[in-house]
Amino acid sequence: MTLRPAGGIDDVPEERLGHISVMSREVGAALKLGKGMTVVDCTLGLGGHSLMMAEIIGVGGRLVGIDQDDRAIVLAKERLKGFSGRLDIVKSNFRNMNEVLDGLGVQAVDAVLFDLGVSSIQLDDPARGFSFRRDGPLDMRMDAGAQVSAFDVVNTFPEEELARVLWQYGEERFSRRIARNIVKARAASVINTTAELTAIILRSLPYKHSREGAHPATRSFQGIRIAVNQELESLESVLGVAFTRLKPAGRMCVISFHSLEDRIVKERFRSLSLAGSAAVLTKKPLRPSPEEESANPRSRSARLRALERIL
Ligand SMILES: C[S@@+](CC[C@H](N)C(=O)[O-])C[C@H]1O[C@@H](n2cnc3c(N)ncnc32)[C@H](O)[C@@H]1O
Numbered sequence: 001m002t003l004r005p006a007g008g009i010d011d012v013p014e015e016r017l018g019h020i021s022v023m024s025r026e027v028g029a030a031l032k033l034g035k036g037m038t039v040v041d042c043t044l045g046l047g048g049h050s051l052m053m054a055e056i057i058g059v060g061g062r063l064v065g066i067d068q069d070d071r072a073i074v075l076a077k078e079r080l081k082g083f084s085g086r087l088d089i090v091k092s093n094f095r096n097m098n099e100v101l102d103g104l105g106v107q108a109v110d111a112v113l114f115d116l117g118v119s120s121i122q123l124d125d126p127a128r129g130f131s132f133r134r135d136g137p138l139d140m141r142m143d144a145g146a147q148v149s150a151f152d153v154v155n156t157f158p159e160e161e162l163a164r165v166l167w168q169y170g171e172e173r174f175s176r177r178i179a180r181n182i183v184k185a186r187a188a189s190v191i192n193t194t195a196e197l198t199a200i201i202l203r204s205l206p207y208k209h210s211r212e213g214a215h216p217a218t219r220s221f222q223g224i225r226i227a228v229n230q231e232l233e234s235l236e237s238v239l240g241v242a243f244t245r246l247k248p249a250g251r252m253c254v255i256s257f258h259s260l261e262d263r264i265v266k267e268r269f270r271s272l273s274l275a276g277s278a279a280v281l282t283k284k285p286l287r288p289s290p291e292e293e294s295a296n297p298r299s300r301s302a303r304l305r306a307l308e309r310i311l
Helices: 024-030 048-057 070-079 081-086 094-104 150-156 159-169 175-188 194-204 218-229 231-245 259-274 290-295 297-301
Strands: 038-041 062-067 087-091 109-115 246-256 278-280 303-309
Touching (some): 024 048, 024 246, 024 303, 038 048, 048 062, 048 081, 048 109, 062 070, 062 081, 062 094, 070 081, 070 087, 081 087, 087 094, 094 231, 109 231, 150 159, 150 175, 150 218, 159 175, 159 218, 175 218, 218 231, 231 259, 246 259, 259 303, 290 297
Parallel strands (some): 038 062, 038 109
Antiparallel strands (some): 246 303, 278 303
16 A cells, blocks of 8 residues: 555645644645544644644544643643634543543544654753753653652662663663663762763763764663653553554554654554554655755654554
């Protein structure tokens, strides 16, 4: 099966696609959006993709937007207020998709979107503690009501567990050294801030490694963030659920930003396809255009996979 751009997305003017939404045109085409559809945006964020989807489904359509971040909910509500008649916005983890849809009386849907990871409003706000570029409290919770924050991971996880998080979720090759230095530092005094953590990471790395490529704290911060938000567990558990809510010929699209997420999506899509329940629409993941990559550096690592339900 090939990906055919749906008429719907081609009718949306460029400025309505939203500057920050990754691969919006490709999402619209992959989901084959059209008038009157019922669609779910599982990662509402700033509502950029939802804006595009709401426009295409029109007044007869229905859009459910989910996010676990209170601020995203407030901002998306504001941004999407022109579409309130066709829109339900729910604060929840997307792993609770069944409960959310049941609660709204929504049965089967035509399209589901996941645009994974953190949003720019989360990353750019020092108070959220996601970034090594700005000093802030060690937090990193997308859902402010969640039990475990980065502070807990950094200050209470046993050394072995810390090293596992950095290695498995951050793919950081110096995970053991960093974990050892974190444990040493916290024995002297509690580690409170992103700047303190960054300093420990920097002094754990060999000089050459810390001068090459991406910021040397990138991998460790990614690992801790994934652990705090249980990102891979949520993704693992929701893909099957999302599939079961699709109508026959309904479509699901996932944009991921690192290989750990992409592997989960690829394998789940493959097993649905092997079972004869779905057709994978993207043999290889779609990548952003060179123009999008240069206009929006965050898009550079994006990989989009899509499938269509058969049975
Ligand atoms: C990359 S942003 C989405 C941006 C959005 N597509 C747009 O166009 O503005 C990812 C959003 O997903 C949310 N998110 C990530 N994992 C989630 C989960 N398991 N449940 C609910 N929301 C989640 C984050 O809080 C964040 O707001």
